[in-house]
Amino acid sequence: MAASETHRAIDAVWRIESAKLIAGLVRVVRDVGLAEDLAQDALVAALKQWPESGVPVNPGAWLMAVAKRRAVDLVRRNVMLERKHEELARDLELQQAAVPDHDAVLDDHVGDDLLRLMFTACHPVLSTEARVALTLRLLGGLTTEEIARGFLVPEPTVAQRIVRAKRTLSAARVPFEVPHGTELEERISSVLGVIYLIFNEGYSATAGDDWIRPSLCEEALRLGRILAGLMPNEPEVHGLVALMEIQASRAGARVGPNGEPVLLLDQNRARWDQLLIRRGLAALERAQQLGGALGPYSLQAAIAACHARARTAGETDWGRIAALYDALAELMPSPVVKLNRAVAIAMAFGPAAGLELVDELTELPALKSYHLLPSVRGDLLAKLARFSEARDEFQRAASLTRNERERRLLLERVTACDSLATSVPGVG
Amino acid sequence: MRFLMMWYPDQPGAERPPDPEYMERMDRFVAAEMEAGVLLATGGLLPTSMGGATITARGGKFMVTDGPFTESKEMIAGFAIINVASLDEAVEAARRFTGIAGEGECGIRQIIGGPDNL
Numbered sequence: 001m002a003a004s005e006t007h008r009a010i011d012a013v014w015r016i017e018s019a020k021l022i023a024g025l026v027r028v029v030r031d032v033g034l035a036e037d038l039a040q041d042a043l044v045a046a047l048k049q050w051p052e053s054g055v056p057v058n059p060g061a062w063l064m065a066v067a068k069r070r071a072v073d074l075v076r077r078n079v080m081l082e083r084k085h086e087e088l089a090r091d092l093e094l095q096q097a098a099v100p101d102h103d104a105v106l107d108d109h110v111g112d113d114l115l116r117l118m119f120t121a122c123h124p125v126l127s128t129e130a131r132v133a134l135t136l137r138l139l140g141g142l143t144t145e146e147i148a149r150g151f152l153v154p155e156p157t158v159a160q161r162i163v164r165a166k167r168t169l170s171a172a173r174v175p176f177e178v179p180h181g182t183e184l185e186e187r188i189s190s191v192l193g194v195i196y197l198i199f200n201e202g203y204s205a206t207a208g209d210d211w212i213r214p215s216l217c218e219e220a221l222r223l224g225r226i227l228a229g230l231m232p233n234e235p236e237v238h239g240l241v242a243l244m245e246i247q248a249s250r251a252g253a254r255v256g257p258n259g260e261p262v263l264l265l266d267q268n269r270a271r272w273d274q275l276l277i278r279r280g281l282a283a284l285e286r287a288q289q290l291g292g293a294l295g296p297y298s299l300q301a302a303i304a305a306c307h308a309r310a311r312t313a314g315e316t317d318w319g320r321i322a323a324l325y326d327a328l329a330e331l332m333p334s335p336v337v338k339l340n341r342a343v344a345i346a347m348a349f350g351p352a353a354g355l356e357l358v359d360e361l362t363e364l365p366a367l368k369s370y371h372l373l374p375s376v377r378g379d380l381l382a383k384l385a386r387f388s389e390a391r392d393e394f395q396r397a398a399s400l401t402r403n404e405r406e407r408r409l410l411l412e413r414v415t416a417c418d419s420l421a422t423s424v425p426g427v428g
Numbered sequence: 429m430r431f432l433m434m435w436y437p438d439q440p441g442a443e444r445p446p447d448p449e450y451m452e453r454m455d456r457f458v459a460a461e462m463e464a465g466v467l468l469a470t471g472g473l474l475p476t477s478m479g480g481a482t483i484t485a486r487g488g489k490f491m492v493t494d495g496p497f498t499e500s501k502e503m504i505a506g507f508a509i510i511n512v513a514s515l516d517e518a519v520e521a522a523r524r525f526t527g528i529a530g531e532g533e534c535g536i537r538q539i540i541g542g543p544d545n546l
Contacts, residue, residue, distance in 0.1 A: 008516045
């Protein structure tokens, strides 16, 4: 194998193995920062040795063996240095004594360790940005530079976020464990929130962006699928996976030939990815089978599934979507959810019913500068043939959107309303 | 990005069921790759002596040729669709697969589209 080929293989092995490696090491050394350093040491050793010896048959085990050896050395050294601190020394000796068993233990506990690492990286003691950066770094195996490019922030900012996050985890003595009891639900929702945030960052990327941005979608999907395997009895985990799979299935249809966004109902459904849809529907089914009321991710997935199941936009079951939005608005009474609910109700029961609900939202401060509100209102007014009012709403939406292509579409609707308003005298 | 992997074993032996130890190792590998979020779909293919056909559409004519086929390119014994971050990762996955499946060739092709291919 040529040296460059080996380096490419090492990169790939690192992406595949680093999370398991770091997770296993945190279990031994009880410190995320130190575990990552040890894993990096092992990577450096691989870069030195593998070009000559070839990639070992089990590269993950090789890396772990090297990292573990370093860990034992380090523990021994620390025992020497810290002899006075009896408690610490005892701790370290215990760990040291435990080390020889880790080959066997690690194999059995890879899943548990990964799960612990996810919960640690998404610990509420950290800011949301820090959770995202740490998750991508420790569980995604992304470099600081890749994370920075993915989130359009300077690299030193991300580097600092990660350093500080690791320090915070140490200082707060965050235990390396999967929370239980009443804490679990809240902590799961933090993990799910981080994964969905990564997904949305990727999903909001547009053509021409750095390739790393859309690839965040795949990273989030991968993390979600791993989590679903590790926590098969948590319905919301499957709900989130279902939501992401179904949203991802539309990636090929949501952008037009000139890079313009194509709205869901206008998309060419032949370009929806049926493999992802099937996986999404299966995940949703698992969430539903686990019983209980559907959580916010499962409800959103169920809404997405209604679209995915409809062969044409006209076959969409808007009645069911409206009912699902009712349930979602109960759980997440956010203005945006309410606006979406109004749209669904307009589709199910006519524009007048929708407009009534939208009008209740116009005073909400959170939606004051949200371009979709006047855009939706304009659409409903136009459907009710109230063209001059509709025109003003489209105009307002155009002035609020920051997306140039969207602005153009909205201004086209202004023009269309103008001509319709004059051609239907007495109306509007 | 997504890849289609096609497996052409040097000794296609699917006429007889594989031994249980091999099956267990392969099952474990498949389960691990599924859990890692890498493997999206996979399947083994019956040898062409047990079914299968080639359809030729050419010059406005449509022709069906039933198996068995002897050309090695017809001897695909299995396929997988995987979701990884790079071709290098797909190669590594293939390396691990062949570590269990044995000697042969593994074709890797990138699938157009997918969430990171807007």
